Amino acid sequence: MWQIIGAGAIGCLWAANLLRIREKVQLITRRPCTANLLQYQDLLKQQFTFPITTSTSLSSTSDPVLVCVKATQVIPAITTHLASIDAEQAIILMHNGMGCAEQVAKLLPDNPIICATTANASLLHSPLNIEQTGKGVTYLGAYNNKGKLFQSLQVPLNSALTNTCWCEDVNEKLWLKLIINMAINPLTAIHQIKNGQLKESFFQTQINSLVNESLAVANAEGVTFKKEEILAIIQQVITLTAENLSSMNRDIFYRRHTENEFIAGYLLKSATFKQIHTPTIMRLYQQIKALEQAALAEQ
Structure with missing residues (x-):
């Protein structure tokens, strides 16, 4: 299962496309969400509806955590769920700007940390209702040595959104x-x-x-x-x-x-x-x- 922190435009874009390839997904939101359907329009204007599980709490599992909140919200989000994060869980950070990974590594010194950047774009029309507006390359790579052991995560992410590449020098x-x-x-x-x-x-x-x-x-x-x-x-x-x-x-x-x-x-x-x-x-x-x-x- 993929746990995605952040139900914004990018978080929902990854959630929709992971669900499209039949991966299990749980969206972690700041506030309780009553909706249980994710509406998605792709670049070909095709409409999709996916049942989606949402929660305000991170499940205590070893599943990868994809953090898709703004850089300003990364540390508050990680801090909120700190008690539920297993030391073996891979943490994937996907946001604009730099500087968060260093802060996350201090909070989670034993966790595999992966940094990612994407040129895919989407528009959040309303909660759990998105339209993909751009397609591009996604790069991900290890921030620390433990992160290097999780290169295999590129495979499902690439199946979800093509042109997702693992790179040795993500910096x-x-x-x-x-x-x-x-x-x-x-x-x-x-x-x-x-x-x-x-x-x-x-x-x-x-x-x-x-x-x-x-x-x-x-x-x-x-x-x-x-x-x-x-x-x-x-x-x-x-x-x-x-x-x-x-x-x-x-x-x-x-x-x-x-x-x-x-x-x-x-x-x-x-x-x-x-x-x-x-x-x-x-x-x-x-x-x-x-x-x-x-x-x-x-x-």
Whole structure:
């Protein structure tokens, strides 16, 4: 059985596709959920309905736990279910940003920990009602030595959503996603625009600066990319998701906490430690933080 913490867009996307291949799934939710049917529309507009088991408590088993909550919610979620997590359980972390795995490893020093990043996308229309809006590659790999023993988990995950790959150096994939998120999410959130509007020259200039600064930090951390390739990937993402609203855009719109600390914040911490000047990242980080604080003051 798969236990999935988080009944948001990504958690439900994995739940639906694991159920589609007849895997057993339990969705772990923050609040009691009365619904027991998961509605899913795929990219071909086909409609599926799956019976789904939900619970506010993690079952005490050795089954893998797929954590699909925002980076800000990972530690609270793990802490909530700490007593139910077996030391042999594989914990798969799938979220934007970086920095959570280190914190989880401190809470669960004996557990196999796997980090994952996905380019699949979906839209949560209402509780347990999702529409897949994008298809892409999912990468997963071991964060610690025990995680290396669970490469076999890639097989059912790939059957559920194709192009799910195990990689020996998942850190590089996480950095790539971090740099893409840094280039897209804050700008779309601050200006409340769709991803496609980032093609305008005003934003392209800022994206170029963000990439320069992000690559300097990555390089200092021992992760190297070619700038031209990164810029090409970012432009491709902007084109393919032109009509989409980034998750940070929606968080600001709905006055929710964003993953700012785990995207720009993570880069800034590393930049400070490595003594790298990152003025553009700092400016956007501060703007998002100000928007979050303003929303908090209104509540």
